Amino acid sequence: MPEFLKEFFPVVYQKTQQPGLDSNYCKYNNQGLQLFTSSLYLAALTSTFAASYTTRTLGRKLTMFIAGIFFIIGTVFNAAAQNLLMLIIGRILLGCGVGFANQAVPLFLSEIAPTRIRGALNILFQLNVTIGILFANLINYGTSKIAGGWGWRLSLGLAGVPAAMLTLGSLVVVDTPNSLISRGKLEEGKAALKKIRGVDNVEPEFLEIVDASRVAKEVKHPFRNLLQRRNRPQLVIAILMQVFQQFTGINAIMFYAPVLFQTLGFKSDASLYSAVITGAVNVLSTLVSIYFVDRAGRRALLLEAGVQMFLSQLVVAIVMGLKVKDNSNDLNQGLAVLVVVMVCSFVSSFAWSWGPLGWLIPSETFPLEARSAGQSVAVCVNMLFTFVIAQAFLSMLCHMKFGIFLFFTSWVFVMTLFVLFLIPETKGVPIEEMTERVWKQHWFWKRFMDDGEDKAKGHA
Numbered sequence: 001m002p003e004f005l006k007e008f009f010p011v012v013y014q015k016t017q018q019p020g021l022d023s024n025y026c027k028y029n030n031q032g033l034q035l036f037t038s039s040l041y042l043a044a045l046t047s048t049f050a051a052s053y054t055t056r057t058l059g060r061k062l063t064m065f066i067a068g069i070f071f072i073i074g075t076v077f078n079a080a081a082q083n084l085l086m087l088i089i090g091r092i093l094l095g096c097g098v099g100f101a102n103q104a105v106p107l108f109l110s111e112i113a114p115t116r117i118r119g120a121l122n123i124l125f126q127l128n129v130t131i132g133i134l135f136a137n138l139i140n141y142g143t144s145k146i147a148g149g150w151g152w153r154l155s156l157g158l159a160g161v162p163a164a165m166l167t168l169g170s171l172v173v174v175d176t177p178n179s180l181i182s183r184g185k186l187e188e189g190k191a192a193l194k195k196i197r198g199v200d201n202v203e204p205e206f207l208e209i210v211d212a213s214r215v216a217k218e219v220k221h222p223f224r225n226l227l228q229r230r231n232r233p234q235l236v237i238a239i240l241m242q243v244f245q246q247f248t249g250i251n252a253i254m255f256y257a258p259v260l261f262q263t264l265g266f267k268s269d270a271s272l273y274s275a276v277i278t279g280a281v282n283v284l285s286t287l288v289s290i291y292f293v294d295r296a297g298r299r300a301l302l303l304e305a306g307v308q309m310f311l312s313q314l315v316v317a318i319v320m321g322l323k324v325k326d327n328s329n330d331l332n333q334g335l336a337v338l339v340v341v342m343v344c345s346f347v348s349s350f351a352w353s354w355g356p357l358g359w360l361i362p363s364e365t366f367p368l369e370a371r372s373a374g375q376s377v378a379v380c381v382n383m384l385f386t387f388v389i390a391q392a393f394l395s396m397l398c399h400m401k402f403g404i405f406l407f408f409t410s411w412v413f414v415m416t417l418f419v420l421f422l423i424p425e426t427k428g429v430p431i432e433e434m435t436e437r438v439w440k441q442h443w444f445w446k447r448f449m450d451d452g453e454d455k456a457k458g459h460a
Contacts, residue, residue: 001140003149008084009033025324026398032084034391039088041387043095044102045380051103052376056222059183060111061175063104068167070097072160079157094159101166102379106363107371111176112196115430119293119360126356127286132162133254134279141272177206178368182213208432216369226373230435231366233445237423238362238378244415245358246385248309249408250350251393253343254278261340274340281344285351297427298357299419305353306416310409312346315339317405324402354415358382364426365434 005013012030047070054063070093077090105125113121139158143151174196180189189209193202219225226235261274292301319339359378366374396404424442426434440449 001144001152001155004152008036008081008087025401029394029398034394036084036087036091038387038390039091040095040098041383041390043092044099045095045383045387047096047099048103048376048379048383051100051379052222052372054100055104055107055179055375056372057183059175059179060104060108061170061173061179063100064108064170064173065167067097067100067104068163068170070094070100071163071166075157075159075163078159079153081153081156090156097163099379099383102382103372103375106359107375108173108176110363110371110431111178114197116428117294118364118431119298119427120290122360122363123286123290123293123356126351126359127283127290130279130282130286130351130355134276134283137272137275137279141276144272178209178213181206181209182216182368186210212368212432215367219369222370222373223376226370226377229448231370231374232448233439233442234362234365234367234370234374235377237365238374239381240415240418241354241358241361242378242382243385244411244418245354245382246389247408247411247415248350248354249313249405249411250347250355251386251389253346254282277340278344278347281348282351282355285348286356288348289352289356292352293356293360294427297425298361299423299425301353302357302419302423303416305349306412306419308349309346309353310412310416312342312349313405313409313412315342316346317402317409320402320405361423361426364431365438367435368431 002013002016005016009030009032012028012033015027015030051063051066054066074090074093074095074097077086077093079090081087081090106122109122109125110118140155143155145151146154174192175188177189177193177196180186180192190202190206193206193209194200197205225231289301316339319335319342323335362378363371363375393404396407400407422444424438424445426438429437435449439445
């Protein structure tokens, strides 16, 4: 919004206003603006480690409550911002909220979900993220219409609504049986299990969790344990899935959809409009994955989407390379529409694959004793690379021009090969049985599963 830029980023505002300086690819290339965007991810990244500790010692429920409080305070700072410093402090507090929430929520969901719908439930989390993005776009669209230039305060202030819902909601839910039991509250854990399963006979599952948590208790240093050989496959997959998720180029496209569409010559209204379209596509496609994830399986979705994302991005790169020069673009209506359609095709294939599965697969593959630490590493790597891309994207767009899409396209190719050879299918496998049924059967990963004692016997 021009008023917002005028107040906090006058340099960028100048660039967008002066006809000579208004370069298609470079107008938003400003480190301050990039820092505003990405300070959130840096904060999320560092707070994840604190969150890992609270998730383990205070439980999933309390961690979600802490996240809510961070969100509320951050919102106050942002809506009342008088200068750039207040804005950035607000962003950092929101970032801490993201770190705590992303640590607790996927774990919470994986642990209370019955096995047969675990995938779908976890993706509901991602679905609501996409609904959030859509609402944010709609709110920005609405508030940009407010005369008097205070629309941005309302836009940032409305974040208080979900913040309050999260805080109150965390007080209402019951902590997960796994969390209660691993903190030694066996009776409460059993009661919680009866409550969420809706049956009285939970003995088998209860004993399984008690057993798993006993094993987990023996682990004194969760992060050191994560580096053990038998956790190597899960760790490698968790880290690479997060890296790849960012290198699909999705954030680049979603963050800057408005900027991208403005570059294509849509007016500023149209660009917010188009962001709403991509947001809606995002929501609908996530629904697709909820349906297919426990039916077709995780791999099928990732492989199909790899092909679709590759092609969509290639088309965008070619059209932009041929038609959009730095200070001119001769895109006719038809080509502009084609780019929007391709962006939508890209967003949709991402939303039923790497979007949700990038979170689902790490959260369901780690054994209990490594799960909280594993989730931490996943969130941390994700935020690190989100930060890197958020910080670099506008500069890359400025220097590489349309080549940036080719850069991401080549990454999509790499990650699809990775899925093909190294990601096992995990649909319908109870979390406790992953090692036996998934890792020990996999052509490549099984070599990491030979336990120490077998080796000792072999040597003897």
